[in-house]
Amino acid sequence: MRKGQPAVPRDDQMQEQVENSRPPPEPELPVSTGRRTRAGWVALVLAMVIGLVTHGYNAFRYPLYLTDEGIYTEQAWSTLREGRLSPYTYFYDHAPMAWIVLAGWYGILPGQFQSFGNPINAGRVLMVVVHVLAVFLLFEIVRRFSGSTVAAFLATFIFSVSPLAIYYQRQVLLDNLMVFWVLVGLYVLARKDGRIVTAMGAGGAFGLALVTKENAVFLLPGFAYLMHRGVTGHLNRRFSASFWWFATLSPVAAYLLFAQIKNELFPAGMDFNLNSPPAGHVSLLYTVWWQLHRTAAGSQGSAFAELLRSSWLPRDKYLLLGGTVAALAALLLGLGDRRRGAPLIGAAVLAIGYGFYLGRSVLLDFYVMPLVPLLSLCIGLVYARITRRIKPTAAALVAVALMAGPLATPGGYLLKYDQFHRLVGVDQYRISLTDLQHKQIQWVRDNVPPNSKMIIDDDSWVALHEDEPKFRNAHSHWKAASDPDVRDNVFHASWENLDYVAMSNRMRPAMEQNNGGGQEDWILQAIDQHGEQVWQASKGNVELQIIKINH
Amino acid sequence: MQPILLVAITALSLLLTAQAAHTLYLMIYTWDQPDSGAMAGVPDERADPSLSFTVIVPARHEEKVIQGTIDRAATVNYPAHLVQLLVVCSADDTGTIARAQETIDRLNAAGRQDAQVVVFDDGPVNKPHGLNTALRYARNDVVAVFDAEDEVEPELFSIVNTVMTQEHVRVVQAGVQLMNYESNWYSTFNVLEYFFWFRSRLHYHARTGAIPLGGNTVFFDRELLESVDGWDEFNLTEDADIGLRLSAAGEQVRVIYDHRYVTREETPPTLGHFIRQRTRWSQGFMQTLKKGTWKQLPTRRQRILAWQTLAFPHAQALLGLYLPVAIITAFVLRSPTIVALISWLPVLMLAAHFVTAVAGLYEFTGAHGLRASPRTVLTMAFTWLPYQLLLMYAATRALRRQLMGVGNWEKTAHIGAHRTPDTQSAATDSVADSTATDSADSTATGPAANEEGATGRAS
Known part of the structure; x- marks a missing residue:
């Protein structure tokens, strides 16, 4: 066989050879292989x-x-x-x-x-x-x-x-x-x-x-x-x-x-x-x-x-x-x-x-x-x-x-008109809302005994459980309503075992919406019949409260 | 006690997972590499024939297949005057000698020179001794080793001639492929093991420079072979041993795998033969590990790869011993969730290996113009674990033999199941006479072959 002469496969190998010898098909996904300029x-x-x-x-x-x-x-x-x-x-x-x-x-x-x-x-x-x-x-x-x-x-x-x-x-x-x-x-x-x-x-x-x-x-x-x-x-x-x-x-x-x-x-x-x-x-x-x-x-x-x-x-x-x-x-x-x-x-x-x-x-x-x-x-x-x-x-x-x-465009990504029809920056770069939540947590620290039994929303849970003093009996209303460990063992599903409720924005409607089976009733009863608002802050349509339950 | 047990389970699980992941990567190595074509490929153009070859075919109780093998080796697509053909047999194997001699006489009568049967009557009666005996009769540039049941690919000599002359390598390992993937329940996995080994894993070994060579379709520069004194006659995997010895000497090995040019073989015909073959391989690796050639490899990476490869049967045996313990522990021990999750990682790797096997089956059948049926995949799903248990059993058996100092060669029988009817030299008669274990050929006690081939004779 001379140099340059291709090898001759057996007939029964022709199909395999075709598959093996052909160049790989072009990939189907077009890809930019160029380097970034x-x-x-x-x-x-x-x-x-x-x-x-x-x-x-x-x-x-x-x-x-x-x-x-x-x-x-x-x-x-x-x-x-x-x-x-x-x-x-x-x-x-x-x-x-x-x-x-x-x-x-x-x-x-x-x-x-x-x-x-x-x-x-x-x-x-x-x-x-x-x-x-x-x-x-x-x-x-x-x-x-x-x-x-x-x-x-x-x-x-x-x-x-x-x-x-x-x-x-x-x-x-x-x-x-x-x-x-x-x-x-x-x-x-x-x-x-x-x-x-x-x-x-x-x-x-x-x-x-x-x-x-x-x-x-x-x-x-x-x-x-x-x-x-x-x-x-x-x-x-x-x-x-x-x-x-x-x-x-x-x-x-x-x-x-x-x-x-x-x-x-x-x-x-x-x-x-x-x-x-x-x-x-x-x-x-x-x-x-x-x-x-x-x-x-x-x-x-x-x-x-x-x-x-x-x-x-x-x-x-x-x-x-x-x-x-x-x-x-x-x-x-x-x-x-x-x-x-x-x-x-x-x-x-x-x-x-x-x-x-x-x-x-x-x-x-x-x-x-x-x-x-x-x-x-x-x-x-x-x-x-x-x-x-x-x-x-x-x-x-x-x-x-x-x-x-x-x-x-006003109303777009950067600008909007406020209620006085003045052109201002959009909320995400301008407004502070979480300061209300900081104040709420601070009030709890300053005024609520750490061993109090509290209903809170989850947004303040870690702050109250991690930082000193720790509020180990502060629990989310979701768990207080539905988790037997919390509802039955901590609060015994009774307003009498509740000391404070720290209401987040729109927590009340959430509790009502979550009350299909009456599981939030005892908390709502505590707020409505035995509660006394001891702190409140609002900004725009955001409102936070702290309610003390009077026994 | 329990904390120690939990730490042990965690450590073992992580170790097994790492081992399995690395093995898995080696199985798919060439498919994963963008330059895999160049790594494994056969040159598109062939060089002029310049190297001469000595083909050595060691045979023992191979009456059924030896004639076909000789005929095929004698008709390769390479100038006849550049190919010397040596069939090597033990003197007591009169049946194979007679059949081989018959064919060689016919070839001689047809004008073919340089074909002969080499017979030895000393010990040990095993393949490496046969190879060493035949090596003394070899006189060409390159020594090629084929097994008695091999279907020698006609183009292979031309390919190896090209590779050796153009790439200046002195050792070439070409692909070997079991073909009868649907013969029985274990043959699918056995075929796939060969497929992954030659198609992928060996390329990684070659690139790293720590390669356990295969037992056939391997080509050596004769002078190189003689310089390392041939094969180790007291090693059950003399092929792996010589590969590592050559690697330690800095020899680069080229691995070729092209579906068109693989040497086709068959799986062992019975479960007993399969276990004996696998036991021999496992024990051979254990011997090679103990021998310590791997320690002479120049770099740490090479040593780790060689050690990991050779130690694998040990791990497999220990896994076999550990399995009952693990099952009992699963029922008795209450472990933390994280420990329980980690202990499942090896199972995940087992599943990954199965996925690889299924994809490999379609690769294999697609490459060879065969068709994998969903039924085969379904069978694989049911036989996957039993096959793993079989391998563990063989490794455990090898470990027991190794510990007891039993080192005889358990021969694998061949019936030509991989051959198409026209290439199968013998009919489908009973193979009982060729499947017996050669319990007499103890390599542990046999004398070493002396110099100059004093006990060998050519007929």
């Missing part, structure tokens, strides 16, 4: 600085500390201080990954819960850090999928300045950490280096998102689509896909295993009757079953349309309307160019999947938060697609014009 670096750093400023400035003062922030902070406190997932009975209402991370954060801070004043503030610092990292991730996801720095900047700009984003992303919420893991997963997926460990890492990140907040499951179709399209054409596609799924499901399996080890996976007697919760012990699957059957009536949630009208659209109509249009456009553009349109389709399916969840579930208003980065992603990718044939400078100018609109 200097302008690209500047844009990325600028985007992160914008994220830091918009989320960090005034974050300790606005918005009010929310009940849910308090719940997750107290569960992180319990993890760190008691080695438990909750100071009360953990009933699998959420997977614990988020507050384990939060506990780790508090653990590494030199001052732990006291690092930044109120314990929730340290959690808010973590949220700002997470947001800045999320800006980096979103920027890179859009840039890698579209190749457009301008589009990446546009997406992250919206993600950072939208009032909807700022309001909820400053709060210590599971959704913020869930979104972070989702973005990590997408970022790793967008690396497209063809390695199995990359797919595994993307799956692992998404798995962590699932055990951070379960509603991430509605992002599964979009995520899985992007992954499968990403590995198509690679010689290791079988391994990559298998390990993506494996890594995704592993944290979920660990969560189920955790419940099973504690004998809390199934309800006692396999009783899934929603009308009479099984006695004996809590159950993960029973809680899931209960959550699947929750309706807006009689529960703490509201319906999608109501929240959209009363809360979300007033905060940021630009993002919600523009993002929805972008998601639909992404779907159409992607379907029109299936080979290169995978990122567009994937982003659209992610947003639509989450929108589907919002449309069908019982909601709290912050549930909208994950939609913000998903709609921003759609806007970025669609913008990159429709401006791909024009010069980058022109695309940048158009983007600046688009960004300037909501910034300059």
